[in-house]
Amino acid sequence: xxxxxxxxxxxxxxxxxTLQALDYYTDCSRQGMLYAALIRSPxxxxxxxxxxxxxxxxxxxxxxxxxxxxxxxxxxxxxxxPVFCADRVSYFGEPxxxxxxxxxxxxxxxxxxxxxxxxxxxxxxALESVAKKYTHPxxxxxxxxxxxxxxxxxxxxxxxxxxPSFVVQPPAxxxxxxxxxxxxxNTGAVIAQRIVKTGLFxxxxxxxxxxxxxxxxxxxxxxxxxxxxxxxxxETNGAFCFMENGIMNIFTPTQWPNYLRKxxxxxxxxxxxxxxxxxxxxxxxxxxxxxxxxxxxxxxAVAAYLTGKPVKLTLSRDEHQKFMKSGVPAKIHYxxxxxxxxxxxAVKADITIDxxxxxxFAQEILDRLVIAVCNIYDIPNIxxxxxxxxxxxxxxxxxxxxxxxxxxxxxxxHLQLIAEETNILPADIRLKNxxxxxxxxxxPFIFHTEKAESVLNNVIAMSDFNRKYTxxxxxxxxxxxxxxxxxALPIRxxxxxxxxxxxxxxxxxxxxxxxxxAVTLESDNAVTIHSLVPSPSISEIWIKTVSAILKLPPSxxxxxxxxxxNDVMPLPDNIYSNISIMTHLLTQCSLEIAKKREKTxxxxxxxxxxxxxxxxxxxxxxxxxxxxxxxxxGAAVVEIELDPYTYKERIKGIWLTVDCGRIFSLHxxxxxxxxxxxxxxxxxxxxxxIVCDGLHISFIQSEDNPGQIGEIVHNTVPAAxxxxxxxALSARICSLPCTAETIYSQGDTA
Amino acid sequence: MKIPxxxxxxxxxxxxxxxxxxxxxxxxxxxxxxxxxxxEGRCGACTVLLDGKPVPSCIIPVALSRDSTIITLEYFxxxxxxxxxINGFKKAGINMCGYCNAGKVFSAWxxxxxxxxxxxxxxxxxxxxxxxxxxxxDTLINGILYAFDFRVHRMGVQKNAKN
Numbered sequence: 001x002x003x004x005x006x007x008x009x010x011x012x013x014x015x016x017x018t019l020q021a022l023d024y025y026t027d028c029s030r031q032g033m034l035y036a037a038l039i040r041s042p043x044x045x046x047x048x049x050x051x052x053x054x055x056x057x058x059x060x061x062x063x064x065x066x067x068x069x070x071x072x073x074x075x076x077x078x079x080x081x082p083v084f085c086a087d088r089v090s091y092f093g094e095p096x097x098x099x100x101x102x103x104x105x106x107x108x109x110x111x112x113x114x115x116x117x118x119x120x121x122x123x124x125x126a127l128e129s130v131a132k133k134y135t136h137p138x139x140x141x142x143x144x145x146x147x148x149x150x151x152x153x154x155x156x157x158x159x160x161x162x163x164p165s166f167v168v169q170p171p172a173x174x175x176x177x178x179x180x181x182x183x184x185x186n187t188g189a190v191i192a193q194r195i196v197k198t199g200l201f202x203x204x205x206x207x208x209x210x211x212x213x214x215x216x217x218x219x220x221x222x223x224x225x226x227x228x229x230x231x232x233x234x235e236t237n238g239a240f241c242f243m244e245n246g247i248m249n250i251f252t253p254t255q256w257p258n259y260l261r262k263x264x265x266x267x268x269x270x271x272x273x274x275x276x277x278x279x280x281x282x283x284x285x286x287x288x289x290x291x292x293x294x295x296x297x298x299x300x301a302v303a304a305y306l307t308g309k310p311v312k313l314t315l316s317r318d319e320h321q322k323f324m325k326s327g328v329p330a331k332i333h334y335x336x337x338x339x340x341x342x343x344x345x346a347v348k349a350d351i352t353i354d355x356x357x358x359x360x361f362a363q364e365i366l367d368r369l370v371i372a373v374c375n376i377y378d379i380p381n382i383x384x385x386x387x388x389x390x391x392x393x394x395x396x397x398x399x400x401x402x403x404x405x406x407x408x409x410x411x412x413x414h415l416q417l418i419a420e421e422t423n424i425l426p427a428d429i430r431l432k433n434x435x436x437x438x439x440x441x442x443x444p445f446i447f448h449t450e451k452a453e454s455v456l457n458n459v460i461a462m463s464d465f466n467r468k469y470t471x472x473x474x475x476x477x478x479x480x481x482x483x484x485x486x487x488a489l490p491i492r493x494x495x496x497x498x499x500x501x502x503x504x505x506x507x508x509x510x511x512x513x514x515x516x517x518a519v520t521l522e523s524d525n526a527v528t529i530h531s532l533v534p535s536p537s538i539s540e541i542w543i544k545t546v547s548a549i550l551k552l553p554p555s556x557x558x559x560x561x562x563x564x565x566n567d568v569m570p571l572p573d574n575i576y577s578n579i580s581i582m583t584h585l586l587t588q589c590s591l592e593i594a595k596k597r598e599k600t601x602x603x604x605x606x607x608x609x610x611x612x613x614x615x616x617x618x619x620x621x622x623x624x625x626x627x628x629x630x631x632x633x634g635a636a637v638v639e640i641e642l643d644p645y646t647y648k649e650r651i652k653g654i655w656l657t658v659d660c661g662r663i664f665s666l667h668x669x670x671x672x673x674x675x676x677x678x679x680x681x682x683x684x685x686x687x688x689x690i691v692c693d694g695l696h697i698s699f700i701q702s703e704d705n706p707g708q709i710g711e712i713v714h715n716t717v718p719a720a721x722x723x724x725x726x727x728a729l730s731a732r733i734c735s736l737p738c739t740a741e742t743i744y745s746q747g748d749t750a
Numbered sequence: 751m752k753i754p755x756x757x758x759x760x761x762x763x764x765x766x767x768x769x770x771x772x773x774x775x776x777x778x779x780x781x782x783x784x785x786x787x788x789x790e791g792r793c794g795a796c797t798v799l800l801d802g803k804p805v806p807s808c809i810i811p812v813a814l815s816r817d818s819t820i821i822t823l824e825y826f827x828x829x830x831x832x833x834x835x836i837n838g839f840k841k842a843g844i845n846m847c848g849y850c851n852a853g854k855v856f857s858a859w860x861x862x863x864x865x866x867x868x869x870x871x872x873x874x875x876x877x878x879x880x881x882x883x884x885x886x887x888d889t890l891i892n893g894i895l896y897a898f899d900f901r902v903h904r905m906g907v908q909k910n911a912k913n
Contacts (some may be wrong), residue, residue, distance in 0.1 A: 673888040
């Protein structure tokens, strides 16, 4: 049970013991607490000329950019974002101010009464927003006398029935807005890009592309989009802040307390030592704890600082879903040159990601997509062009666990398409192109996936993929040609995918290479692992590892986050939970202690960090080499069945085979995968959770370093599902999530 | 509006707007085991026992609870039944996140209380709507079956002790 009370901590020494509390910030409260709500921009762009505030009752406050004691910017990596929008709006829903007061419902009411006036140059975007039926706060149209063109625009508005006063519906979901700009209307700035060319494409010779694709037996191209997102079940983002004895106490689900403390310090003009961050429980699949949560915490801290009272800001579920999207939507266009025997001779991939108004991690996201876009296939000629463009959508964050799944979605679906076009089994296409010989590799990226073929063969055998694929293909053809609508059997389809899960990316200067860990063996044979406490399953793995190496009972091993606070916290927490790197370092520490324990007087402490030689495996300037510390590999088969009349989908079975190195707890790892699959099934079709009749998970035995598996399911299952669905419907499903209507209409057309 | 209820075995009068959500009223009383999840009555984070039935408090106007008995996890966690459920969950390897506990525990309790011998299919029907934020449904079903074993064993021991 989470604790319900809150305690302020006055010194850093005490703070250490409360770094990872298991409570939620929404459970925190104090005497005289004020509730807060954000005033958000009703338009996607433009310049604010005025904010009309209703009569504020006693005890209610409104703060905007001009009230911030320090700087109105949050610096993340090299990007600056405003705490509150001062004049020019960058995206729909950008925070303009914060209202705080003792009654939560009254606070929301006051927020909705605030009017924001825009310069007439912004009218176009204002109208667009009204058209989206967003009513609060009301957009004040410009005075007809002041602007010559305003009268005409007002008439158009009325004719279109877009006057705000006519609109009574609740705000529409912003997700309805197309998030990927098309090539012709791409007006966003390119904030990051990466181009990778190898083989014949590396010389940029004229007409080389056309000649390569013309010389191939098959020239296959398609565009793929995956924008699935985990439904939000748990606590919405926000913060609880209060001043006590000159210390600003911040309770929030941040994953990067060190960064947050610095950001608050700059905005409040307070010393670092006067800010205490209490890291509350993070809400599962939420990437916002890395940096986006910091803006909310600062906004709350500003209100708490200026009112001198405790303030709690909790985003509504609607706000959380609209403005705190975890992922970055990506559109990937693939063109492949394929020979009759199934070998892929060339790939041209164009990746476009929409990072919203800002994303300080755009380059890393893009690089990871580029690395993953050819999966582990060895293709002699590749040309990958990737760019990150800004838009008037809310800022986005980085989701390290799911960063490259969109690339696998595109690559694996395209492989299925190639199989259909070439009449070769999908399994054979993969085995033909898989990179099995590390020495003669033509790709610039090297992955330690030596057991990839075994993984693939295992999942193919387990699921009886080849037989089913062929049968279902014949079935689908017969169904398409059948005129018997009275008696029909269920329509079936099957899809195969494989993907890696890289952990410990060496391409990031800030995050990689900074992980360290220390282990102490006391004189009474007690062992302390000095590190932030990771998740229960990883804690169990660490304790088992140390206990096995030092031949001590697991009860003698404990994990304590008692390192100096500045040593512990420069990175986001999930970096410390990186099982592969940290477990590797922990093993090294333990082995060294085991070696020295007889000769050295106890207590004995050994510290280890990631050495520079390891990072050198990845050549950042040439963008080639080994990009990850460890790489797990998985393959999945999804078999689906559609009702022949309603086209309602049902998954008959999912087969998953994983090679993730040494496994410490088979039970825990299987539970993790089962949970990931269940969560995945709630994202594939909008507003539906697909029923799965059978899950079959297997592992390839290995004594390699343990690898992460958090991403395997997300990297494999969506593509396998859409491939299976495409086969069943005899239509190409190029984007996920799909809707029940899409499936029905595709099925009906077929 | 004054709403008399029996809350966690204590007779009290709630003062609230009649259409205020029971969830909000309970949280204002510092009963923080009741969490706000999907706000649509599906995920289970806000579950309480209302007259012995697990219900989502996020979609129940407080006025509807007039003269009812409400039990939250704060009170229920002191009961023997709770211990059986937690033991069962532990045996199945379930580490609850703290946000969804009420839904999982009260659903388990309802199954154990209404079924002479629960089977997997029946449990699945009862729990498949709960949010899979930290536990997959298969493991949860295992946990409930283990909890049933613990409960039967405890009740058997108690019965033997009486005899």
